Amino acid sequence: MLKKPQQDRLQDRSLIAVASVVSDMGHEWRRTNPDNSGIDGEIELIHPGGIRSAKIIRCQVKSGRSYVVSGRETQSVLPIRIETKYVRHWLSSNTPVILIYHDERGPISYWMDIVDYAQRHLEVKNSGKGTVVVSYDKELSVFDARASAALWDLVSAGLGKTRPSGLRADDAPAPSASVVTDAREVLRLNWLQVASLPTYVHTARTVLKDVRDIPESVRLRYPSVVKEGLLWTYAPPSASSDLRQYCSQWPPEPRQSDHMPDNYEIELMHECLHAKMRSAGCVRISASERKYSFDWRTTTGNKNSVKVGTLHGVRRKRLLITRGMHNDVWVYTRLAVAVGFVRAHGAIYLELDPFVGFRACRVFDREKIRTAVSSRRQNTFNLDYLRMLHFWEEYLAPDATAIVIPASSDSAADAIVVTRPSIIHAEQITGPQYDPPPAT
Helix, strand or coil: CCCCCHHHHHHHHHHHHHHHHHHHHCCEEEECCCCCCCCCEEEEEEECCCEEEEEEEEEEEEECHHHECCCCCCCCEEEEEEEHHHHHHHHCCCCCEEEEEEECCCCEEEEEEHHHHHHHCHHHHCCCCCEEEEEEECCCCECCHHHHHHHHHHHCCCCCCCCCCCCCCCCCCCCCEEEEECCCEEEEECEEEEEECCCEEEEEECCCCCHHHCCHHHHHHCCEEEECCEEEECCCHHHCHHHHHHCCCCCCEEEEHHHCCHHHHHHHHHHHHHHHHHHCCCEECCCCCCEEECCCCCCCCHHHEEEEECCCCCEEEEECEEEEEECCEEEEEEEEEEEEEEEECCEEEEEEEEEEEEEECCCCCHHHHHHHHHHHHHCCCHHHHHHHHHHHHHHHCCCCCEEEEEEECCEEEEEEEEECCCCCCHHHCCCCCCCCCCCC
16 A cells, blocks of 8 residues: 655644644635755735735745754754755845744744845855754744734835845834835845854953953953853964963963853953953943943044045045034034844844934033933934934944954954944935034
8 A cells, every 4th residue: 555755744734733724814825846945835915804915925834853953943943954956046036935844843923024134144044964954943933823014024025125034024122223214225234243253262261250351462462251251252372372361371261152151252252342342442331231432532633533534435534523512511513333243033233223322521410411312312313313323324334244353353264243223325315414513
């Protein structure tokens, strides 16, 4: 007696489960004939009242524990392995493509916009291997009736919409964004994804209790952290000999950086980021928070301006610090940013949150200056915020598509690489270019 293969029966059950969810959303599922394109079916979105939208989303459905990467699944992350040839094919598609994994143990399904995911994860997009690993956030990527809103977002005509794959726009708890109302809505996240980290981290035993026991001049050259009697650094031994006097073991032991505890890794990345900001001419303006700006003394001469690219692609000078009178008080304002790394949705992001810093230069009425600060921040509208965000991207990575954060001052090969979103073109932006007011 002939039997239907187990994998075929599993595939049939997963497609039936997906079709049931699509029906609950009020949309239409159409199964396609098996071929070599990696597409199992299509979803046509249906408006309330049964009106067809002619908006099509193509789907690849996976099921079975053989796709799950052994030993890497956690309570919040589900990594699966897929063939690279399909990813390349999907990237060339002129219609949205989503990747669904159906877990029969739930039963539950997870989904992602695979094209957006590959564009944001360069190791997936540019892989030369036969297979690649993609990761679902189990909490935020559930494929059920609530995902309908995100599917509509996926087929909408708005350009520049970027969000962690699988998230509904109204569910995303993470990045703040700037929205500009024009003929079309433009949304630009202030979370920039880390594309790559140094391959190795080096550890050496030390009697130090805190990394601040090492002089800041050394830490700026070789960013490090001290945890439980070990000094951790991305800097290779050949480029970090100045650390030797603070270690009881030398040379340090190399380890794969992905074996580093998550909290240690983020702290070490912040040390590298601090060195990057200092080398870029910024000073830390908050001892308890990672907020940076430019020194108040930089108010005159060439040091008070920098030439950066604008959203329109034209390079122009921007003032870093300005001065003006408010209620008989000299008030200085300066471009500033809160910056730090965040781990979310199975990836690491660099968060940039720009703002305008304030300072009065003599004794002042605190209530008056508080009113001035609140008014200025309230009037930093979305377009202004978008332009300040772009300023910091451009300032930290002039004329480059990535922000490079060196692991040490002597080794350019080891670095944290953060991808920048694509530049928004002039026709998508209305209104004058933002710059601080001219110095008085």
